[in-house]
Amino acid sequence: MTAQLLFFYFGGMAVAGAVVAVFTPNLVYSALSLLMTFIHIAGIYILLNAEFIAAVQIIVYAGAILVTYVFVLMLFNPEQEKRYFHKQYKIGAFLGAVVLFLMVFAGFKTEILSKGGPFTVEYVEEIGHTRAIGNALFTDFIFPFEIASFILLVAMFGAIILAGRGIKKPKGPGGRVDLSSRRKAKEAIVGER
Amino acid sequence: MIPLEWYITLGFFLFSIGVIGVLIRRNIIMVLLSIELILNSANITFVAYSNFHQTITGQMMVFFILTMAAAEVALGLALVIALYRVKSTLNVDEINLLKW
Numbered sequence: 191m192t193a194q195l196l197f198f199y200f201g202g203m204a205v206a207g208a209v210v211a212v213f214t215p216n217l218v219y220s221a222l223s224l225l226m227t228f229i230h231i232a233g234i235y236i237l238l239n240a241e242f243i244a245a246v247q248i249i250v251y252a253g254a255i256l257v258t259y260v261f262v263l264m265l266f267n268p269e270q271e272k273r274y275f276h277k278q279y280k281i282g283a284f285l286g287a288v289v290l291f292l293m294v295f296a297g298f299k300t301e302i303l304s305k306g307g308p309f310t311v312e313y314v315e316e317i318g319h320t321r322a323i324g325n326a327l328f329t330d331f332i333f334p335f336e337i338a339s340f341i342l343l344v345a346m347f348g349a350i351i352l353a354g355r356g357i358k359k360p361k362g363p364g365g366r367v368d369l370s371s372r373r374k375a376k377e378a379i380v381g382e383r
Numbered sequence: 384m385i386p387l388e389w390y391i392t393l394g395f396f397l398f399s400i401g402v403i404g405v406l407i408r409r410n411i412i413m414v415l416l417s418i419e420l421i422l423n424s425a426n427i428t429f430v431a432y433s434n435f436h437q438t439i440t441g442q443m444m445v446f447f448i449l450t451m452a453a454a455e456v457a458l459g460l461a462l463v464i465a466l467y468r469v470k471s472t473l474n475v476d477e478i479n480l481l482k483w
Contacts, residue, residue, distance in 0.1 A: 197385050201393045208397055208420055212404035217412060224416055227397075231423055234393065237385065238434045243426075243445055250449050251423070255456050259416060262460045266412075266467060275407050276476060282406030290399035297391040307438035326439050327446070334443075338450040345454030352461035 193237060200233035215274045221260050228252045239311055242320045390431035397424035409474045411466070415459045422452050 207227035211220045228251040235244035276282065314322050327335055397420055404417030426445045433441025463473070470478060 193385055197389060201389070204393070205396050205400070208400040211420070212400055212408065212413075212417060217410060220413060220416060224420070227420070228423065231427060234390070234427060235430055238390070238430050240430050240434065240442055243430060243442055246446075246449065247426075250453065251419070255419065255453060258456055258460060259412065262463065263412060265464070266473065271409065271474070274409055274413075276409055279407040283403055285406060286399045286403035289402055290395060293395040293398065294392055297395055298388050300387065300391060302387065302435055304436050307436060309439045310437050322439055323442060323446075326443060331443050334447055338447055341450060341454050345457045349457040349461040352458070353464045355465060 196233070197237055200230045200237065203227075204230040204234065215271070217263050218260065221256055221263060225252055225256050228256065239314060240319065242323050387431060387435050391428060394424040394428040394431070397421075397427065409476060411463055411473050411475050411478070412460075414475060415456070415463070418455070419452060422448055 204227045207223045210223040214220055232244040232247040401417045401420035405414050426448055429441040429444045
């Protein structure tokens, strides 16, 4: 009973955060309500006996990915748009509702057909969830693990090349930033005020 | 004991909200955030099935999805920055040129 109440709390807050994130016009509010969603999804993982995944969810999603988003949002300093939906938003909402209906319809017809593997709740509790994941990650999944590290490397290079393209190196001896031009720009801004 | 269908339904709700966000929002950063929501719903479904099948393969998949999500954020936001330099807009319905 307690578990079900906790499920309703975590699931309800996750869905509410997602709805607010999609429908609020302010982008910073969107990012912060998505943070609420991610943290409550970590609670769902704990209900599913996956403590390590829950910790990783909070560290990576709530800690790293959302901070990157908020950082980029601050970089752009977006003004509030009056029209923040597409013109075709009715079609989009309709398609989303159809997808939801079909998937819920299919989801209530699922059955567990397998006999069950070795990783029962008691076994995982005995050896510890982190250890179980680590054992599997470095034996059976070592090749995907290496590919994942390579994907991260490629993404890092790609991000640096894409975002850094078009930034001109400062002229002057030793590549030093020309302070006088920056001062001039600042004076121009102050003069406008 | 919480039945499997509840977890799956939660994942489906988050997925649909993410799909609606991708389809109706104009801001490209909001589209990327909705894609994160979709990936999270996939993670919930993976962990739920992994728990009910008593295997750990689904939780491994969550790791690789996390890796992919991190790479997607880095590349996507870099693309957004490069796009904003050229077009100085973030609305997806104003980004309509293949070449300029």
